[in-house]
Structure formats: structure tokens, C-alpha cells
Amino acid sequence: MILAGDIGGTKTNIAFFEDAKRPDVVAQETFPSRAHAGLEEIVRQFISQHALRVRHAAFGVAGPVRNGRCEATNLPWVVDAVTLAAELGIRDVWVINDLEANAYGIAALGPADLVTINKGAANGAGNAAIIAAGTGLGEAGLYWDGRTHHPFATEGGHANFGASDAVESELLHWLSTQFGHVSWERLVSGPGLVNVYRFLRDTHRGEEPGWLAEEMRARDPAAVISDAAQSGKSPLCLQALDLFMGLYGSEAGNLALKIMATGGVYVGGGIAPKNLDKLKDGTFMKRFVAKGRMQRLLETMPVKVILNDKTALLGAARCAAVRSGLT
Numbered sequence: 014m015i016l017a018g019d020i021g022g023t024k025t026n027i028a029f030f031e032d033a034k035r036p037d038v039v040a041q042e043t044f045p046s047r048a049h050a051g052l053e054e055i056v057r058q059f060i061s062q063h064a065l066r067v068r069h070a071a072f073g074v075a076g077p078v079r080n081g082r083c084e085a086t087n088l089p090w091v092v093d094a095v096t097l098a099a100e101l102g103i104r105d106v107w108v109i110n111d112l113e114a115n116a117y118g119i120a121a122l123g124p125a126d127l128v129t130i131n132k133g134a135a136n137g138a139g140n141a142a143i144i145a146a147g148t149g150l151g152e153a154g155l156y157w158d159g160r161t162h163h164p165f166a167t168e169g170g171h172a173n174f175g176a177s178d179a180v181e182s183e184l185l186h187w188l189s190t191q192f193g194h195v196s197w198e199r200l201v202s203g204p205g206l207v208n209v210y211r212f213l214r215d216t217h218r219g220e221e222p223g224w225l226a227e228e229m230r231a232r233d234p235a236a237v238i239s240d241a242a243q244s245g246k247s248p249l250c251l252q253a254l255d256l257f258m259g260l261y262g263s264e265a266g267n268l269a270l271k272i273m274a275t276g277g278v279y280v281g282g283g284i285a286p287k288n289l290d291k292l293k294d295g296t297f298m299k300r301f302v303a304k305g306r307m308q309r310l311l312e313t314m315p316v317k318v319i320l321n322d323k324t325a326l327l328g329a330a331r332c333a334a335v336r337s338g339l340t
Contacts, residue, residue, distance in 0.1 A: 016067045154268075243290065270311070
């Protein structure tokens, strides 16, 4: 039996899996992350509820992982493979980056889990990449050895943001006065969408009506901006979402070039499925391919949106299966 986990700043998904190639869930539960002192506490609680023997385990965590240890980016937790192995009483425990877990999960997805926004070349093969905007911006690669893909983590979302025009240069300056270092994550993420909106509002590029300000105080402001843009209720929000999607496409194209992702680029995370129509309207792809002499190369790369919100959990299970030799 495989124990897998997807650890996020808000919630932690834990599950038991059986099959190695396309893992089948035997039992699954979601825990509020901040209500617990650490992952060990959640694992103990989950295992105690199920009379199942764990042979292998893997956990995806947002943050850089070194030697099986991660200081979670959005939680006051340290997740350590050695500690978890002792807690579980088993030898094989892996702690991996959450986007690496997503990359492992791609192989477990079916056609209904994906939406194609660029078909690319019919015979596309080679390395692949995944980019995922949500609470933060995650990026990972999949190295192609001629037979199979091997996922690997990056922290590319924290690389320096590069402006492409005068408005983005002004945006970069505006953000640098607040944060100093301006990474892509400051723009391409849920909080990033809010930063883009605030920039447009504060530089008098649109009006914020009272009802919108009130909704943003009462709810997740990124969700409010997205909803108001898609419903057409706020020109300012639509402008923010347009700029955001262009930036998302630009950084996805950057990642595709760096990984040489002729095998495909996957767009994951929570924002993409909720803004699918906007992703498909051409704004994202126009910026994705806008790389000068490399435009034709980028046009050959398939681009697909991941709809399955359990991809990281499936991927953690696949990681355990692959590394333990079960598949």
C-alpha cells in the first residue's frame, strides 16, 4: 500500500493508493493544514483511522527540497523524510517538491483531465514542462530519455521578472518599491493577480466601484477580480486579468525554452481551470510564442491545461511507485 500526500498552505490531502501505473484511491481525506502542528500529526491521525499497512510513502510540499527535507513555503512546518520514516515505521519515504509531484502525476491523467490550447506538432516528443499558478508560482521539468519522462523540481517562479513593454516596466518599478526583489511569482499567482489589479487601480488606469472594493474585503480578492472580469461587471478587473494572462503566457514560454519542452507544456494549479475561457482566447498563447527567432519552435510545442485538482496527490503516489520499483 502506498501513502501519498499533497501538502499546501491551506489544506493537506492524504490518501492510500493501490495500483502503481494509474494509482487507485483506497481511502482519502483532507485536513486543514494550519489546524495541525505538523505533517506527522496528520499522518498519525489518518493511519489510525484505517487498518492498512503502508509499504511506501511520498509527500509533495511547496518549497525547495534538499536531501528529503523541506521548510514549507506557506506553513510553519519542516517536512523531513527521515522523521516521517521513523513515524511510519517504514524505510521508503520520499519528500519532493509539489510541482515535481504534479509532474509525476501527468502520466496518471486521462483525456478528460486535460484541455488542449495549442496542438503543436503531431509528432511532438522530448522534454516537457509544467507551470502552475495558485497561491504561488510553481515550475518543474520532465527530462525525456528516449523512452520515459523523469520529473525534476525547479524554483523558477522566484526568478527575476522581466518586463516586455512600457506598462510592464512601470509595473516592475511599482512592485520593486514595495518588495525590493520582484519575482515572477509576485505577478503570476493569486496574490500576483491582486498586485496587477492594484497597480492598474493605483496608477489611474481604471475605476474601482464601491461594490467591488466591498467584495474584495469580504472574499478572496483574487477570486473576486477573476469573477468580475469574466462576468463583464468590471472593466478594471478585465484589464487586470488580460495583463495577468499575458504575463502567465510569457513566463510559460520562458520555461518552455529553458526546458526545451518539445514534449509539451502543462498548465496546472488552481487558477487555470477557473479561467479556462480566458486561457483559450489567445492572450496566453500570443505571449507564449512571442520569443522572436524562437517563435516557430514554440508554436510546435503542445500546451495543455490540467483540470484534475488531485494531480499532485496522484503524482506523489506515482513517485513512490517509481522509486520503489513497483512500476
